[in-house]
Amino acid sequence: MMNKKKLTVSHLYVSYHGTEVLRDINFTIEKGKLIGIIGPNGAGKSTMMKAMLGLIPKDSGSIEFGGSPIREMRKKIAYVPQRSNIDWDFPIVVKDTVLLGTYPKLGLFRRPTKNDKEWALECLAKVGMENFADSQIGELSGGQQQRVFLARSLAQKADLFFLDEPFVGIDVSSEDVIINILKTLRDEGKTVFVVHHDLTKVENYFDDLILINKELIGAGPVNHVFRPELMQAAYKAPLGMLESLGVGI
Numbered sequence: 001m002m003n004k005k006k007l008t009v010s011h012l013y014v015s016y017h018g019t020e021v022l023r024d025i026n027f028t029i030e031k032g033k034l035i036g037i038i039g040p041n042g043a044g045k046s047t048m049m050k051a052m053l054g055l056i057p058k059d060s061g062s063i064e065f066g067g068s069p070i071r072e073m074r075k076k077i078a079y080v081p082q083r084s085n086i087d088w089d090f091p092i093v094v095k096d097t098v099l100l101g102t103y104p105k106l107g108l109f110r111r112p113t114k115n116d117k118e119w120a121l122e123c124l125a126k127v128g129m130e131n132f133a134d135s136q137i138g139e140l141s142g143g144q145q146q147r148v149f150l151a152r153s154l155a156q157k158a159d160l161f162f163l164d165e166p167f168v169g170i171d172v173s174s175e176d177v178i179i180n181i182l183k184t185l186r187d188e189g190k191t192v193f194v195v196h197h198d199l200t201k202v203e204n205y206f207d208d209l210i211l212i213n214k215e216l217i218g219a220g221p222v223n224h225v226f227r228p229e230l231m232q233a234a235y236k237a238p239l240g241m242l243e244s245l246g247v248g249i
C-alpha cells in the first residue's frame with residue numbers, strides 16, 4: 001500500500017557485451033511528476049530508460065510502479081524513442097501513425113472503430129497537427145514528427161510516459177507545444193520521464209531530476225539535484241561553465 005503512488009528503481013545494473021553501463025541505480029519517484037533524466041553524453045540515460053521499460057535486458061535490479069513490477073502495466077506505458085532511431089521512410093500517413101497508439105498491445109488484428117479514429121484525430125489536434133492527418137510521416141519536419149509521436153502516445157491513454165530526447169533538432173514552437181502537453185499530463189496525475197540534455201531549460205521544465213553518470217549522482221526535486229556539487233560530480237565540468245547554464249543560481 002505504501003508504494004501505491006511511487007515508481008521505484010532498485011539496484012539496477014545494465015551492461016552491453018560484458019561492459020557495465022549502469023551500476024546500482026536506486027531511486028524513488030512520486031507519481032504525478034514531470035521528471036528529467038540528465039547526465040553527460042554516454043552517461044547511460046537512454047539505456048536506463050530502455051531498461052526501465054524492459055526493452056533491453058538488465059543484469060539485475062527491479063522496477064516497480066505502485067508496488068508491482070512495471071511490466072504488469074505495459075499497456076499503460078507510452079514510449080517515444082529518439083527520433084534518430086525511427087525509420088522515417090516507412091510508408092505510413094500521420095493519422096494511421098497516431099491510430100497505432102489506440103491498439104491494445106495484443107490486439108493488432110482488431111479493426112479500429114470509428115471511435116478509435118475520432119480519438120486519434122483528437123489527439124492529433126492536441127498537438128496542433130490535425131491539418132497533416134493525410135501527410136506521409138517522412139515528409140514532416142523534425143518538430144512535426146515529434147508532435148505526431150507525442151499524439152500517438154496520447155492516443156494510448158497511458159499513465160506513464162517515457163520520452164527520449166524529444167526536443168533534439170526541433171523548432172521552438174514544437175518544443176513549446178510539447179513541453180506544455182507534458183506539463184498538462186503531469187497536472188492530470190500522469191508520470192512523465194524525459195531524457196534531456198539542455199541544462200538551460202531544466203528548472204523551467206521539470207519537477208524532479210535523475211542525474212546519472214553510469215551511477216546515480218542525484219535524484220529528487222530539481223532544487224536538490226541541480227546544484228553545483230552534484231552537477232560537477234556528474235559532468236566533471238568547470239564550475240564557471242555550469243554557472244553560466246544557471247546551475248545552482
Ligand SMILES: Nc1ncnc2c1ncn2[C@@H]1O[C@H](COP(=O)(O)OP(=O)(O)OP(=O)(O)O)[C@@H](O)[C@H]1O
Pocket residue numbers: 016017021039040041042043044045046047048197
Ligand atoms: N546497443 C549498444 N551496444 C553497445 N554499447 C552501447 C549500446 N547502446 C549504448 N551503448 C553504450 O552505452 C553507454 C551509454 O549509452 P546511452 O546511449 O545510454 O547514453 P546516453 O546518456 O543516452 O548518451 P547520449 O546523451 O550521448 O545519447 C555508451 O558508452 C554507449 O556507447
